[in-house]
Amino acid sequence: MITAKGTLYLCPTPLGNLEDMTFRAVRVLKEAAVIAAEDTRHTLKLLNHFDIRVPLISYHEHNKDERGPELVQRLLNGETIALVSDAGMPGISDPGVDLVRLAVMSGVTVVPLPGPNAALTALIASGLDTNTFTFIGFLPKTNKHRLAMLSKLSNHPHTLLFYEAPHRVRATLHELREALGDRQAVAARELTKKFEEFVRGDLDSIGRHFTENQPRGEFTILVAGRPAGEEVAEEPDSLAGLDVIQAVAALINRGINKKDAIREVASQRGLPKRQVYQAVLDSDLV
Structure with a gap:
């Protein structure tokens, strides 16, 4: 049976x-x-x-x-x-x-x-674009991986949705401001509960608000996508003038892992990845 x-x-x-x-x-x-x-x-x-x-x-x-x-x-x-x-x-x-x-x-x-669903509940009341959005959730725990992800999101044109615990809100708002610029944003907390609150403004003003007020409850943070015509400088420009080893080191310092940094530099310079890898291997770069 x-x-x-x-x-x-x-x-x-x-x-x-x-x-x-x-x-x-x-x-x-x-x-x-x-x-x-x-x-x-x-x-x-x-x-x-x-x-x-x-x-x-x-x-x-x-x-x-x-x-x-x-x-x-x-x-x-x-x-x-x-x-x-x-x-x-x-x-x-x-x-x-x-x-x-x-x-x-x-x-x-x-x-x-x-x-x-907290992300969508916050989004529809945020006042930000709801036609195209990207759910990120919680950022990686390690500083290196968190910065690498934010770097990849810096040119993203859609509304970004993050989750965050109260003890991390101030640090995360600062990291978002540093990586994305002073964009329009919303911090929504305690959704559907008695003390539900939407703090709207730009990342600077929201950061100041939670510097002066203790973050409490579970947070959804929403950030507007990259404004049209305000693209962040592309990596080739920011790495101009650096040799291959310096360029790889610069990317690693931004939180990108060595493998991805080598691949990126090889692509930018039109070099075989193996050649860049060997140059890094022969250098003192860890």
């Missing part, structure tokens, strides 16, 4: 206001065999509010490698599983994306439910 595969439901949960829970999400959670949650204690409060009596199982960044295959096996055995994040859409800036990949690879049906 062949057992029919189960279904993985992706259930958004409220950002803060419990009235944003949909009727469909409540029904799916009640009918699931198990609910996979980032923080089971946090999710239990939501389930109790809606009188949902379904077993919880933890699924988060630190156990996803072991727990993911277990959940997929249960799905293959015919169970219905609902995946939730602590708030908002599962699979966006959380390990839910990995479980979805495993389920898809195993031929399991994945059903997404519409619902709350």
Whole structure:
């Protein structure tokens, strides 16, 4: 006897206001065999509010490698599983994306439910361009990788959407100002909650606001895309006058890894990548 595969439901949960829970999400959670949650204690409060009596199982960044295959096996055995994040859409800036990949690879049906999402909620009230936008989420943790990403985004013409924790907001606003220039921006915090706030202006004024006021709550930071006609100087101009080794070193100092720096310089100079690599290897450049 062949057992029919189960279904993985992706259930958004409220950002803060419990009235944003949909009727469909409540029904799916009640009918699931198990609910996979980032923080089971946090999710239990939501389930109790809606009188949902379904077993919880933890699924988060630190156990996803072991727990993911277990959940997929249960799905293959015919169970219905609902995946939730602590708030908002599962699979966006959380390990839910990995479980979805495993389920898809195993031929399991994945059903997404519409619902709350912090980035889009902030965007539609920001006053910035909503026709074309790019979701970045959390910037990399290391300074080197963070600066490299911001450098790549400096010429991006679309509205940029970032997530940030309160203790990092001031530093991130400063980094955005340094990398992107003083663009129009919005800092949205505590979305859908009692102290929801939108701080609008340019990156300078928003930075001053949070220098004078302690950042509190979870933040979505939105930055306007590169203004038309204000392209950042291209790398060839900024590296003009430097020899190959100096050019590679300059890119590395900006946070670009050595491999990418070598490739970029080789492309700019019309040289074989192997030639630039050998020159770097023969130099004292680490």
